[in-house]
Amino acid sequence: MSQQYHYDILIIGAGAAGLTLALELAKTHKVAMLTKGDIREGSTLYAQGGVAAVLAEKDTIDSHIRDTVTAGVFLGDPDAIRFTVENSKESIDWLIDQGVPFTRSHEGDSYHLTKEGGHSHRRIIHAADATGQAISATLIHNATQHPNIDFFPDRVAIDIITSDKLRVSGDNRALGIYALNLTTDEVDVFIAGRIAIAAGGASKVYLYTSNPDTASGDGIAMAWRAGCRVANLEFNQFHPTCLYDAKAKTFLISEAVRGEGGKLLLPDGSPFMSKFDDREELAPRDIVARAIDHEMKRLGVDHVLLDISHKSTEFITTHFPTIYEQCLKYGYDMTKEPIPVVPAAHYTCGGVMVNQFGHTDLKHLYAVGETSYTGLHGANRLASNSLLECIVYARSAAQHMLSNPVLPKPLVEIPAWDDSQVTDSDEDVVIAHNWQELRQFMWDYVGIVRTNNRLLRAKHRVDLLLSEIDEFYSNYKISSDLIELRNLANVADLIIQSAMKRKESRGLHFTLDYPDTNEKPEPTILAPNKK
Numbered sequence: 001m002s003q004q005y006h007y008d009i010l011i012i013g014a015g016a017a018g019l020t021l022a023l024e025l026a027k028t029h030k031v032a033m034l035t036k037g038d039i040r041e042g043s044t045l046y047a048q049g050g051v052a053a054v055l056a057e058k059d060t061i062d063s064h065i066r067d068t069v070t071a072g073v074f075l076g077d078p079d080a081i082r083f084t085v086e087n088s089k090e091s092i093d094w095l096i097d098q099g100v101p102f103t104r105s106h107e108g109d110s111y112h113l114t115k116e117g118g119h120s121h122r123r124i125i126h127a128a129d130a131t132g133q134a135i136s137a138t139l140i141h142n143a144t145q146h147p148n149i150d151f152f153p154d155r156v157a158i159d160i161i162t163s164d165k166l167r168v169s170g171d172n173r174a175l176g177i178y179a180l181n182l183t184t185d186e187v188d189v190f191i192a193g194r195i196a197i198a199a200g201g202a203s204k205v206y207l208y209t210s211n212p213d214t215a216s217g218d219g220i221a222m223a224w225r226a227g228c229r230v231a232n233l234e235f236n237q238f239h240p241t242c243l244y245d246a247k248a249k250t251f252l253i254s255e256a257v258r259g260e261g262g263k264l265l266l267p268d269g270s271p272f273m274s275k276f277d278d279r280e281e282l283a284p285r286d287i288v289a290r291a292i293d294h295e296m297k298r299l300g301v302d303h304v305l306l307d308i309s310h311k312s313t314e315f316i317t318t319h320f321p322t323i324y325e326q327c328l329k330y331g332y333d334m335t336k337e338p339i340p341v342v343p344a345a346h347y348t349c350g351g352v353m354v355n356q357f358g359h360t361d362l363k364h365l366y367a368v369g370e371t372s373y374t375g376l377h378g379a380n381r382l383a384s385n386s387l388l389e390c391i392v393y394a395r396s397a398a399q400h401m402l403s404n405p406v407l408p409k410p411l412v413e414i415p416a417w418d419d420s421q422v423t424d425s426d427e428d429v430v431i432a433h434n435w436q437e438l439r440q441f442m443w444d445y446v447g448i449v450r451t452n453n454r455l456l457r458a459k460h461r462v463d464l465l466l467s468e469i470d471e472f473y474s475n476y477k478i479s480s481d482l483i484e485l486r487n488l489a490n491v492a493d494l495i496i497q498s499a500m501k502r503k504e505s506r507g508l509h510f511t512l513d514y515p516d517t518n519e520k521p522e523p524t525i526l527a528p529n530k531k
C-alpha cells in the first residue's frame with residue numbers, strides 16, 4: 001500500500017550535507033531524511049583525507065582563498081570562495097561540538113593538520129585516514145537520537161512534485177517528492193514545506209570511480225527535470241591515486257599519502273612528476289591525474305606506483321591505518337613496497353545552481369553538498385574543500401529556512417503515483433546493457449582527455465539511450481535500476497553538452513582541439529527548456 005507523509009522539511013540524502021542541515025533544523029522543525037539504501041552509505045562515509053580550514057597559526061584566510069582560486073584555474077566564484085573560507089573555522093567548531101573525534105597533534109593541545117595537493121599550508125583537519133567515517137558516525141548518532149528527525153532508508157527519490165506539474169496557479173514551487181519504497185515496491189509520496197536535495201555527486205556515470213553506488217547523479221537529474229539550471233558539469237574530477245587491483249573496486253589512496261611524502265613512480269621505479277609541475281606530487285589533482293594518464297598511455301602500462309615505504313612503519317600505520325590494512329588485504333605492504341595506482345572518477349565539481357543559502361531556481365527547493373554548484377570549485381576542486389562546502393552551505397541553508405516560515409501542508413491534493421498504464425518489464429537485460437554501455441563510453445570519450453569527435457560520438461550514443469530509456473519509463477513499472485539508469489543518462493547528457501560548449505582547456509576539462517585557456521573565465525550554465 002502506497003503511503004503519504006507530511007513534514008516541515010524533507011531532505012534527500014544523509015551524507016555530511018544532509019545530516020548537517022537536519023541537525024540544524026530539527027531544533028524547531030519536523031524533518032524527514034530519505035536515503036537510497038542504508039543510512040550510512042554515501043561518499044561521506046569513505047572520505048579519507050579530511051576537511052580543509054584555516055586553523056593553523058601561520059595560515060590565513062587569504063592564503064586558503066588563493067589556493068582555492070588557483071586550483072580552480074580562476075573559474076571559481078570569488079564571493080562563494082570567500083564565504084566558504086571565512087566560515088571554515090566556525091564549521092569545524094560545529095563538527096567538534098557535535099563530537100567528531102579529529103586526530104590530535106603530538107602535543108595533544110591542538111589538532112593535527114595534514115597537507116594535500118594545491119594547499120600552501122598544513123590545513124586539513126582529519127580523523128586519521130577515515131575522516132568521513134568519523135563525521136558520518138557522529139552526525140548519524142546525533143540525528144538518530146533526535147526526536148524531530150525521522151529516517152526513511154531504502155527510499156529512492158524519483159522526482160520532485162512541482163505546482164506547475166499539478167497545474168496549480170501561482171509561482172512554480174516544490175511541493176513534495178515521489179519515492180520508491182524498496183521494501184514494499186510501492187511509490188510513496190512525501191510532502192513538505194521545504195525540500196533539500198543532498199543526494200551527492202554523479203561520478204558513477206564513469207566506469208571507474210572511487211565513489212559508492214549512491215553517486216548516480218539522482219539529485220542533479222531530479223532538479224534539472226524540475227526546471228532548475230545546472231552549471232560547470234564538464235568538470236568531473238579524477239582522483240590520481242586509486243588502488244589498481246581487480247578485486248579492490250577502486251579503493252582510494254588518500255592524497256594525504258603524497259602530502260606526507262609519498263612519491264609517484266613509473267613501473268621501472270623512476271619518479272616523473274617533476275617533468276609536469278614544479279609542485280610535483282602536490283600539484284593540484286587535474287595536473288597529477290593528467291600526468292599519470294599521459295605516462296600510462298606513453299608507456300602502454302595499466303598503472304603507475306605510489307611509494308611511501310621510506311617512512312617508518314610506525315608513521316605509516318599511525319597516519320594511514322585504514323589504507324595500510326586495505327592494501328595489505330590485497331597483498332600490498334605499503335611499509336615495504338610501492339603500491340599500484342590509477343586515476344578514477346572522484347568528484348562532480350558542477351551541479352545544481354544555488355545561491356549562498358543553497359536555494360535553487362525553484363521556490364522551496366534547496367540543494368546542498370556535492371549535488372550543488374555553489375561556485376566554490378571552479379574548474380577543479382581543491383582537495384578537502386568538499387566536506388567543508390557541505391557543512392558551510394548546509395548551515396547557511398538551515399539559517400535561510402529558519403528565517404522563512406514553512407507551510408508543511410499545501411492547499412492542493414497531491415495525486416498518488418499512477419502506474420495503471422504500465423506493465424512489469426521482461427527486458428531487464430536492456431537496462432543492464434545500457435548501464436554498462438553508458439559508463440564505458442563516458443570513460444572512453446568524456447574522460448581525462450577529450451576531443452570534439454569523442455564528445456560527438458558520446459552525444460550520439462547518449463541521445464539514443466535517452467530515447468530508449470524514455471520508452472522504458474513510459475511502458476514499464478518503475479524499479480531502482482531504471483531510476484538510476486535514467487538519472488545517469490540525464491546527467492551524462494548534461495556533462496557532454498557542457499563539455500561541448502567549452503571551447504578551451506581549463507582545469508579538469510582538457511581537450512586536444514582547444515588546448516589553450518581563454519583569458520576570460522566563464523562558467524557553463526545550462527537551463528532546461530521551460531514549457
Ligand code: FAD
Pocket residue numbers: 012013014015016017018034035036037039040041042043044045046047048049050051052131132155156157158198199200201210211212214215218219252346347368369370371383384385386387388390
Ligand atoms: P553523500 O555523502 O554522497 O551522500 C549522498 C546521500 O544521498 C546518501 O545518503 C544517499 O543514499 C542519498 N541519495 C542519493 N540518491 C538518492 C535518491 N534518489 N533517493 C534517496 N536518497 C538518495 N572530500 C573532502 O572534502 N575530503 C576528503 O578527504 C574526501 N575524501 C573522499 C574520499 C572518497 C573515497 C570519496 C568517494 C570522496 C571523498 N571526498 C572528500 C568527497 C566528499 O566525501 C563528498 O563530496 C561528500 O562527502 C559529499 O557529501 P554529500 O552529503 O553531498 O553526499
Ligand code: SIN
Pocket residue numbers: 047048049050253254255256382383384385386
Ligand atoms: C583524499 O583523501 O585524497 C580525498 C580528499 C578529497 O577528495 O578532498
